[in-house]
Amino acid sequence: xxxxxxxxxxxxxxxxxxxxxxxxxxxxxxxxxxxxxxxxxxxxxxxxxxxxxxxxxxxxxxxxxxxxxxxxxxxxxxxxxxxxxxxxxxxxxxxxxxxxxxxxxxxxxxxxxxxxxxxxxxxxxxxxxxxxxxxxxxxxxxxxxxxxxxxxxxxxxxxxxxxxxxxxxxxxxxxxxxxxxxxxxxxxxxxxxxxxxxxxxxxxxxxxxxxxxxxxxxxxxxxxxxxxxxxxxxxxxxxxxxxxxxxxxxxxxxxxxxxxxxxxxxxxxxxxxxxxxxxxxxxxxxxxxxxxxxxxxxxxxxxxxxxxxxxxxxxxxxxxxxxxxxxxxxxxxxxxxxxxxx
Ligand SMILES: [Zn+2]
Numbered sequence: 001x002x003x004x005x006x007x008x009x010x011x012x013x014x015x016x017x018x019x020x021x022x023x024x025x026x027x028x029x030x031x032x033x034x035x036x037x038x039x040x041x042x043x044x045x046x047x048x049x050x051x052x053x054x055x056x057x058x059x060x061x062x063x064x065x066x067x068x069x070x071x072x073x074x075x076x077x078x079x080x081x082x083x084x085x086x087x088x089x090x091x092x093x094x095x096x097x098x099x100x101x102x103x104x105x106x107x108x109x110x111x112x113x114x115x116x117x118x119x120x121x122x123x124x125x126x127x128x129x130x131x132x133x134x135x136x137x138x139x140x141x142x143x144x145x146x147x148x149x150x151x152x153x154x155x156x157x158x159x160x161x162x163x164x165x166x167x168x169x170x171x172x173x174x175x176x177x178x179x180x181x182x183x184x185x186x187x188x189x190x191x192x193x194x195x196x197x198x199x200x201x202x203x204x205x206x207x208x209x210x211x212x213x214x215x216x217x218x219x220x221x222x223x224x225x226x227x228x229x230x231x232x233x234x235x236x237x238x239x240x241x242x243x244x245x246x247x248x249x250x251x252x253x254x255x256x257x258x259x260x261x262x263x264x265x266x267x268x269x270x271x272x273x274x275x276x277x278x279x280x281x282x283x284x285x286x287x288x289x290x291x292x293x294x295x296x297x298x299x300x301x302x303x304x305x306x307x308x309x310x311x312x313x314x315x316x317x318x319x320x321x322x323x324x325x326x327x328x329x330x331x332x333x334x335x336x337x338x339x340x341x342x
Contacts, residue, residue: 002074050335057335057336059339062088064277072273092284094287094289097272098319100319101309103296105325108292109289110240110262111245112240112242114288117193119234121190124187126141126185126224126227131181132181139218141184145186145188149173164196164198168191170189172188190207207228211226211228212226238278239286247337293320
């Protein structure tokens with residue numbers, strides 16, 4: 001479930017050797033390079049703990065194995081499929097993600113914003129192609145796109161309140177076929193991250209305007225202005241409910257013995273479609289937490305500056321299987337606490 005098209009080079013005895021057919025019909029190597037195998041194992045373990053201790057809690061538990069977190073569409077698809085209509089709207093939602101680079105088993109949680117919103121945006125920049133030696137007879141989409149890439153960063157730096165974080169990354173810029181040919185079109189792929197719905201709407205709206213205006217600036221007629229596509233891969237900001245976090249925190253502190261599990265640090269503007277279970281129409285209070293996945297020996301080497309933790313989505317990604325235990329314990333105790341003391 002939720003593997004990535006990467007040839008695993010972790011060196012582990014149980015490294016993936018599987019291959020699968022992707023959406024485009026190509027055969028690709030697949031591996032769990034983000035830890036969704038750990039997440040699903042934790043879910044099964046939590047189910048077992050709940051059933052083994054059936055007399056210590058009352059209520060109903062819904063275990064959700066959402067199928068497509070990587071493309072941030074799995075939670076949305078389940079809700080559209082009537083998850084909450086068919087099984088009821090839960091009083092709370094709990095979720096976790098394993099984290100490479102944090103000590104194995106270390107459970108951390110924060111109040112408020114946990115992850116940013118994410119929107120994939122496709123822009124098709126059209127031009128009028130021709131000979132590379134006669135640019136004046138063409139409208140060069142590579143030149144238009146280059147201006148657009150620069151102008152997009154102006155949205156972040158000049159148009160959005162600097163106190164509201166936002167990111168636009170142009171992750172793909174594809175166009176042209178040969179040195180001396182001015183092509184007809186360029187395809188850009190963007191990811192957009194924000195921390196609030198207001199900023200999100202603003203940035204997405206500005207992207208549409210900027211694309212059209214850069215097209216006009218270059219003399220493109222209205223029927224050849226850039227085509228902007230959005231809304232096909234997106235998730236709102238993932239926000240933890242502070243009351244729910246404060247209910248769970250003392251139980252975890254007692255169980256794991258840390259002074260504080262609250263972390264104020266966010267490493268960047270990662271996204272998580274768990275937000276659909278909590279932020280959309282039903283407003284279910286959520287607790288989304290992180291479980292460290294890097295073994296102690298490797299953490300010591302990292303601390304000594306000798307190596308780095310293999311990052312998520314890399315071929316060498318590997319997670320300490322012991323992190324499953326902490327994940328199950330945290331998930332189980334949080335569930336029991338919220339079931340018994342809602
Ligand atoms: Zn991932």
